[in-house]
Amino acid sequence: MEGLFVDSLFVSYHQQVPSQERIPYNHGDALTQEILHRLAGQIRSGGVRSVQLDDETRENGLAADFQDGWATVYIVRECEHYFEFVNSRFPTSETPLTITGDGPTPKKHATEDMGLIAEILLHFAQTGEVYPDCAWEHTLH
Numbered sequence: 001m002e003g004l005f006v007d008s009l010f011v012s013y014h015q016q017v018p019s020q021e022r023i024p025y026n027h028g029d030a031l032t033q034e035i036l037h038r039l040a041g042q043i044r045s046g047g048v049r050s051v052q053l054d055d056e057t058r059e060n061g062l063a064a065d066f067q068d069g070w071a072t073v074y075i076v077r078e079c080e081h082y083f084e085f086v087n088s089r090f091p092t093s094e095t096p097l098t099i100t101g102d103g104p105t106p107k108k109h110a111t112e113d114m115g116l117i118a119e120i121l122l123h124f125a126q127t128g129e130v131y132p133d134c135a136w137e138h139t140l141h
Contacts, residue, residue, distance in 0.1 A: 003033060005128035007056040011039060017047040036125050040118035043071075050100075053125055062124045064117060065100040071117045072099045072110045075130055084109050085120070086135035109137070 008027035023039055026032075042048050046069070054061040064073040075083040087093075087108055096104030111117065120131040130136050 006053040006125045008054045010052040012049045014049050040122055043118045044114045060128055067099045069112055070097055070099050070110045072105045080141050082139045082141055083130045083136040086137050087111050
């Protein structure tokens with residue numbers, strides 16, 4: 001697909017978001033820049049609960065979760081390289097936040113800046129790379 005690195009998009013929403021405003025699962029040619037920009041607006045307005053973006057191989061992806069005004073995001077490259085967002089305001093804070101269903105998220109891996117999360121998502125969708133204007137913690141799994 002010209003212009004996009006990712007091949008699929010899944011979004012879950014908070015209950016108050018009307019069904020006609022929700023973006024259905026999209027993949028292949030159905031996934032467009034317009035859909036991604038619509039999603040970025042929904043992230044900025046706080047209606048999104050989680051996002052999953054994957055490339056065709058499903059070896060490269062982005063996952064983001066949103067709860068109570070906070071968001072966390074990580075990127076997987078080639079199935080083994082994990083990049084977790086690091087908040088420059090709290091780079092060492094281990095204060096636990098409940099954002100995902102997988103247990104607490106350290107505050108250092110969360111942000112209240114939904115505009116930044118939208119930019120990270122758009123950058124990854126187009127390039128497959130981590131957003132260069134923030135810090136990331138890289139680990140191998």
